[in-house]
Amino acid sequence: MNAIDPAIHIAAANIRLDGVTKSYGAMTVIPKLDVEFRAGEFTVVLGPSGCGKSTLMQMIAGLERVSGGKIIIGDQEVQDLEPRERGCAMVFQNYALYPHMTAFDNIAYSLKIAGLSKAERRVRVDIVAKMLGLTDYLDRKPGQLSGGQRQRVAIGRAIVREPAVLLFDEPLSNLDAQLRHDTRIELAELHRRIGATTVFVTHDQVEAMTLADRILILNKGEIEQYDTPKAIYHKPASIFVAKFIGSPPMNILAVSGDGAVLRLSDGQAIAECHLKGDFQLGIRPEDVVLDKSSTATALRAHVRYREDLGSHSILAADLSGTVVRLTTPFGSPPPDSNVLLLSCPPQRLHLFDAVTGKAIDGAFSARKKDRK
Ligand SMILES: Nc1ncnc2c1ncn2[C@@H]1O[C@H](COP(=O)(O)OP(=O)(O)OP(=O)(O)O)[C@@H](O)[C@H]1O
Ligand SMILES: [Mg+2]
Structure with missing residues (x-):
């Protein structure tokens, strides 16, 4: 990692899943997952609909409990911790912003809950807004923003607390092609600047190939391949992977x-x-x-x-x-x-x-x- 922005420098943590399983009643979604997302890396998770991508993200974030196994972030076991104790921030496809609050207040909300003073909130939100090109839009409410601007507010809300882990679940799929392209470039730049360990779910293989340090391909909750984009493309470990990319x-x-x-x-x-x-x-x-x-x-x-x-x-x-x-x-x-x-x-x-x-x-x- 180089050229990390000193203004908002996230202390990246690695995430380790150790024999993680997940079942809903009799249905097993994740049979047994052992994987490590390395500190500061951008990992893209790919796989067919229903293979367990969102479930995996929600278990890391603490929104779903694991059925078995451990999740370790940094050097702390987190599977029994509350979401807010895990140091993760998550951006969803449906990034519900508070409609009655301005972009500023949406971004600053978690800082307010955490007890930061008004002046401290101002400083932190201004840094994030500048980074995301939102400085001129901070007084607007979500209804007065474009889809891309709203998405950036959601990203701002996630990064403002400087989480060690950033989780994105198909954050760009509601955007049109041009906006999606622009936001993808911004996300790559943002990751380069803040250096947080990032796990990003998508169905878009261009996003996977261009954003990822490493791609995790899941099939029915199991790893088909976990490797660099180059290796995934040129040395696919199975027909499943070979047909999934390209x-x-x-x-x-x-x-x-x-x-x-x-x-x-x-x-x-x-x-x-x-x-x-x-x-x-x-x-x-x-x-x-x-x-x-x-x-x-x-x-x-x-x-x-x-x-x-x-x-x-x-x-x-x-x-x-x-x-x-x-x-x-x-x-x-x-x-x-x-x-x-x-x-x-x-x-x-x-x-x-x-x-x-x-x-x-x-x-x-x-x-x-x-x-x-
Ligand atoms: N709360 C739940 N109760 C029961 N089954 C669930 C629940 N949440 C998810 N599932 C099931 O778990 C499986 C994995 O779901 P998940 O949402 O993780 O898939 P996904 O890979 O994110 O799919 P998509 O690409 O469509 O978003 C699916 O079969 C889904 O129906
Ligand atoms: Mg999903």
Whole structure:
């Protein structure tokens, strides 16, 4: 962490979940979670609807009790503490502000409850307002503010008490695309300046890729992968992760190996590989290459449709009964025939277990080693 703003410098704390479980009656939402959010890092939590993201945040904040296990913030066990004793602040998607209070009073409210004098409140709110570009709006009530300004008031209210932990549960999903983009940039800048340990839930993979130091991908309350955005994108631990990040998502093809070559179900050879058995093979749309030289090893696919997105186009083609998508640069002419010749560079391929969906490491590099 560098360039932390001395005006509001939050003492970041790490958050450790140690065997945390959560059930509602007979329904288990979180079977057992062991994870550590490192001090000062920005962690993004991603996962399908209902996988337990909000439950996780609420357990950290103290709004939901854990069914088992421990939550440790800094060096203190907090699972039995009241929310206000945990040093966390949370911003929700529906950031209910007090409608009858001005932006100033909304931000200052928690300071008032904590017994700070009027002068102290003024100083702290002014620093936060300046940081969030709200200085000119402090006298307005929420009804007189735009959605983005209201969202910033909610963020101001969260950070003004200088919490060691900032929790965001889909805070930008009510904003339009432009405002969402602007607020995302502001949040990244804010995190750089204040340095609080931040956990941020979103459904938006652009937010995840751009904001996160580390991404936690949850599936039915369990960790699929917890890693840097780069690793999540380039070394997905499972098909679930591979398909969750990337737009269009990674292409997944059923293949079988005879110990030398991996073949598609129609018999076309797609890569050399020393493994035997049935697998799932992944390749990202930007890694599929249109093979213009018509090499003998090229794969034959049939064009299904083309989508022009302005900056680039997406070509969808039928390859051995599976629709694969590939990206082509803006302005590239449409294919002259219905048949496409494709190749998939081996260093860009991902191999997954056909049953568990887990990534198989070294499937292609081992072959290179054998050859040497
Ligand atoms: N108070 C509750 N009582 C019973 N079940 C609950 C309660 N709160 C959440 N659940 C269930 O727990 C599961 C996880 O819910 P949670 O809100 O954590 O999901 P989420 O990952 O945040 O989903 P979304 O992306 O839709 O916000 C869901 O199946 C939900 O129905
Ligand atoms: Mg939720």
